[in-house]
Amino acid sequence: MARSADAKIRPNKKIEKTAVGDDNVKEDISKSTSAPVSAPTQTTITEEKLVLPGDIVGTTEEYKAGDGTYTISSDIHSILTGNVVIDQKRRTIAVKPGTGVPPIVSKGDIVVGNVINVRESIALIEINAIKGYGERAILNPGIAAVHISNVMDDYVKDLSQQFAPQDVVKAKVIDMSNMRLTTAGNELGVMSADCSNCGIGMVAEKDKLKCPECGRTENRKISSDYGTGII
Ligand SMILES: [Zn+2]
Numbered sequence: 001m002a003r004s005a006d007a008k009i010r011p012n013k014k015i016e017k018t019a020v021g022d023d024n025v026k027e028d029i030s031k032s033t034s035a036p037v038s039a040p041t042q043t044t045i046t047e048e049k050l051v052l053p054g055d056i057v058g059t060t061e062e063y064k065a066g067d068g069t070y071t072i073s074s075d076i077h078s079i080l081t082g083n084v085v086i087d088q089k090r091r092t093i094a095v096k097p098g099t100g101v102p103p104i105v106s107k108g109d110i111v112v113g114n115v116i117n118v119r120e121s122i123a124l125i126e127i128n129a130i131k132g133y134g135e136r137a138i139l140n141p142g143i144a145a146v147h148i149s150n151v152m153d154d155y156v157k158d159l160s161q162q163f164a165p166q167d168v169v170k171a172k173v174i175d176m177s178n179m180r181l182t183t184a185g186n187e188l189g190v191m192s193a194d195c196s197n198c199g200i201g202m203v204a205e206k207d208k209l210k211c212p213e214c215g216r217t218e219n220r221k222i223s224s225d226y227g228t229g230i231i
Contacts, residue, residue, distance in 0.1 A: 044088035050137055051078045051095060058086075058093040066094030081139065103133040104140050107176050112191065112231050113144070115167040121148045123163040125171060125181060131231045144179035146171060151221050152184050162221040167193045170223050170231065189223035203227060 051057055057069060058076045063086070065076045078084075082097040105111060110131035117124040122145040130138060146169075148159045156162060163169065168191045171181035183189045195202050195211035196218065202209035204226040208217045225231075 046086045046088070047096070048084040048086060050081075050083055052081050052137070052139075053078055057084050057095060063091055063093035066092035068095030068097065069093065103130050103136060103138055105130060105138060105142075105173060105176075107173050109173045110170060110188075110231065111144070111173060111181070112168060112170050115163045115165050115169055116143070118160050118163050118165060121159065122146060123151075123159060123169075125169055129231060131170075142179060144171070144173070144181045146181045146183055150174065150180065150182040150184060152189075156221075161219045163190065164193060164196060164218070164220075167191075167220065170225065183221050183223075186224045189221040189226075191223050191226055191229070193218070193220055201227075 055078045056075045057078050060071060060074045060076060063076060065071045066085070066087070068078060068080050068082060069076050070079055071077070076093055078095040080095055080097050082095045085094045085096050086092075087094070105127060111125075111127045112129045112131075113125040113127040115123055116126050125144050125146060127138065127141045127144055146163070148156050151159065151162050169183065170188050170191050171183045172185070172188060174180050174182050190209075193202050193209055194200060195214060195216055197211060197216045198213045200211055200213040202211050202218065204210075204222055205217070207222065209220050209222065209226075210217045
């Protein structure tokens with residue numbers, strides 16, 4: 001799931017910014033040793049990142065396991081998809097369902113992912129994001145395939161001339177049972193790609209990609225949004 005570490009677009013990595021009003025929250029209250037400094041009179045609750053079932057949200061050395069969690073040895077895990085809620089006064093950590101329930105990929109969605117493998121007739125894409133859901137994690141990410149017949153409207157002879165591993169690709173889901181995608185259409189296709197020679201991000205130049213470093217050109221099925229980061 002985390003293989004996209006080298007990619008330009010990393011939608012899954014930035015989901016922890018959903019805290020509500022944490023400007024007013026003193027997160028470090030609990031760490032102020034055992035000295036009985038005037039204890040906060042109000043319950044200090046912070047709402048944190050989105051987690052999935054099984055994710056570790058804390059340890060029993062730090063917190064008591066609250067609602068929506070279970071404990072294995074000293075690790076506190078989430079039993080559901082939701083947001084971590086930390087009560088610093090009660091020293092509990094819980095997971096609340098609701099606000100952060102992640103989107104589910106479905107037919108017709110525009111998705112973005114990384115090419116992980118290019119075979120003779122299919123390119124495998126690891127889905128990272130769904131258009132319209134920002135950078136929120138997806139509930140059912142996974143591997144989808146673009147068949148050579150769905151790359152573009154024109155006939156494609158050699159799939160390795162259209163995609164390369166690590167490319168970030170925007171595609172449309174056309175079949176959920178086999179997780180098939182299409183990149184036919186102007187706005188669909190490769191969104192960013194690195195030079196296979198020196199690993200530098202290439203720039204679109206007419207219908208090719210060109211490396212600003214070594215000048216190498218490579219062919220791709222390029223999205224009209226190439227280089228913009230726009231899903
Ligand atoms: Zn290069």
